Amino acid sequence: MKKRILLLAGGQSGEHEVSLMSARSVLAALPRDQFDVTPVVISKQGRWLPPTDTVRALETGVSAPGGDLVLHRAASAEGYDAVFPLLHGPMGEDGTIQGLLTLAGIPFVGSGVLGSAASMDKVMTKQVLASAGIPQVAWRLAVRREWAQNPDAVRARAHDLGFPLFVKPANLGSSVGISKVHGPDELDAALTLAFSLDRRVILEAMTAHKPREVEVGILGNDAPIASPVGELSFAAEFYDYATKYTEGQATMHIPAPLPAEVAARVRELALQAFLALDCAGLARVDFFYVEETGELFLNEVNTMPGFTTTSMYPKLFGAAGLSYSELVTRLVELALERR
Ligand code: ADP
Ligand code: MG
Ligand code: MG
Missing domain, CATH: 3.30.470.20 (ATP-grasp fold, B domain)
Structure with a gap:
């Protein structure tokens, strides 16, 4: 019997468009004699799009707003043998969707909650x-509250590592929000940018x-x-x-x-x-x-x-x-x- 696969694509992260491109390739490649594949595009607002909007999003790379709440649709994933959550970044690659699918009891491609989140x-x-x-390179953690209340403590961590260094939001991808900091005068702007995107920021020594x-x-x-x-x-x-x-x-x-x-x-x-x-x-x-x-x-x-x-x-x-x-x-x- 053919396996029924739910292919999730798009999603709420900055890598929405990248995910749609990947999904198009996977959709074309899953052998039709073995698999019955239903794509569902998740909008940037985090809603599951109906079939017509999903097809349009896959064809044009642009997702319509609207659609159903994820929690509402999770139960309908039950008719599938497996889910392929082809989602990148937060709300897709970070254990959130994996938790939902685990609760719903549906097997899915890739890491579970722990591996995804970690x-x-x-x-x-x-x-x-x-x-x-x-x-690994030397690194330090800083959290948003410290940056707001005791910025000198955060700056001191950067000076420990030495320049140049990299400042990154802890939970993003595609290099979004990442700065290479060449000297102390560029540090505050890099930290402000990274903290605008994440509560947790990592400072990393640059390789030699x-x-x-x-x-x-x-x-x-x-x-x-x-x-x-x-x-x-x-x-x-x-x-x-x-x-x-x-x-x-x-x-x-x-x-x-x-x-x-x-x-x-x-x-x-x-x-x-x-x-x-x-x-x-x-x-x-x-x-x-x-x-x-x-x-x-x-x-x-x-x-x-x-x-x-x-x-x-x-x-x-x-x-x-x-x-x-x-x-x-x-x-x-x-x-x-x-x-
Ligand atoms: P992302 O998850 O967004 O891809 P990375 O941690 O891979 O973030 O960083 C993006 C890029 O920044 C790397 O591919 C590399 O070019 C550069 N980079 C990041 N950290 C360092 C580092 N510690 N030393 C040298 N280059 C770095
Ligand atoms: Mg990455
Ligand atoms: Mg990378």
Whole structure:
């Protein structure tokens, strides 16, 4: 019998449009002889759009307002064998939708509540990975209340780390709200921006040189496998929003031109991180490799990475011999295995 799949796309985060692009690719790739797929686009206001508005959003990339409250629609997800929550960022990749689907008793693709939430929050990720002995840059946490009441204490943490440093909202993606702070005079503006987007902000020491950015895909549940390692190269000072989403600004290299022992270590550390954070199904784990010093730092774990046919994650497994449609089929199988 065909499996009935509910494909959720769009969502409330800044990565709404990216999600719609990924969903279009997945919709086209799930083999029709095995799956009966119903897409539902979640509007930027967090409402589930009816079928006609969903189709229009997928075709045009623009979601209409309106639709049903998520809680109201969760029960109707019950008729499905599995849900593919192809949502990025807060309210999609952070354990919220995963909690709803868990309560409703429906299997879903990707990490559960814990793995999603722990991997979304950059500070929590760092804490968990530090206890697993995984190398990371030096960092400090600051919360909004401190910034309002005792800004000098927050500034002192930045001075501890030294300049340049990075200031980031703890729970975003796509480089939104991230600043590279070159010196003390740029610090307040960076903190004000990050705190306008999140209650929790992370300050991070910059790697000793502009790092090489290498990424690896993980696939599986309790016995996951790692893909070949990929690399992104670009001219910009760091991998900011414009570089990520402007055609031609970044180049993907698969496999990454790395010494074999560095690539092996990337894969090994990524598998350890996936298990330490209790991830499931899939994740793309991103690293900084400092060629000058040979240092390797784990930067972040993305539990629902970009998923168009030209995105890094599917390309990495493509290089391992798994076609895009085999990959999405495998993800649904992994969701059902976790039941
Ligand atoms: P996002 O989740 O938004 O992708 P990241 O933590 O990956 O946020 O940061 C975005 C980019 O900023 C990275 O890909 C890298 O180019 C740069 N960057 C972030 N932190 C550092 C750091 N500590 N040292 C050097 N570059 C960094
Ligand atoms: Mg991220
Ligand atoms: Mg990143």
